[in-house]
Amino acid sequence: SNYPFWTKWSIKKLLGQTPRRTSTGTDDFRIFPNLSETCSLLRSTTGRLLYVDIECSRLYGTLDCVGFSISEGPIYVVPIYRYNGKLAYTNAHLFIAALSIAMQRNTVVGHNISGFDLPYLACFYRVGFGRRLYDTMLANHRLFAEVEKSRGHAIGMWTDHPYHKDQ
Helix, strand or coil: CCHHHHHHHHHHHHHHCCCCCCCCCCCCEEECCCHHHHHHHHHHCCCCEEEEEEEEECCCCEEEEEEEEECCCCEEEEECECCCCCECCCCHHHHHHHHHHHHHHCEEEECCHHHHHHHHHHHHHCCCCCCCEEEHHHHHHHHCCCCCCCHHHHHHHHCCCCCCCCC
């Protein structure tokens, strides 16, 4: 039932829009960052946009990784567990506490954060969050209620990034 909508949207993008620049090519990724510096950054940030995404293990029911970015800053990828099942940091609880502080002091932006990420973090890790939330899945669904709720589709609608689920 979504094919007519997506075909029409794709043709509209193809024929009617100039390509939008979706990346400057200077994206700065901080993978497995220094935890004390990352915690200091989170604790000191106030009144900004905090983009957040989490990854969980379905097998073990654990929080595996947290990705975040503050406004236009670098993208941090903070593993909680390593590939071998051991903790990535011996003091990961400090990161969880700093993340909770940052989520209360900033506007949290994410896809399906109100349906999964924030309830999961609140229930299992006692992470608090404030009132300033922007769920991109809900925003996209309010604009186009007739189409399925999907991050892949939302990325395809609003950016010129390629389909990401097969990478």
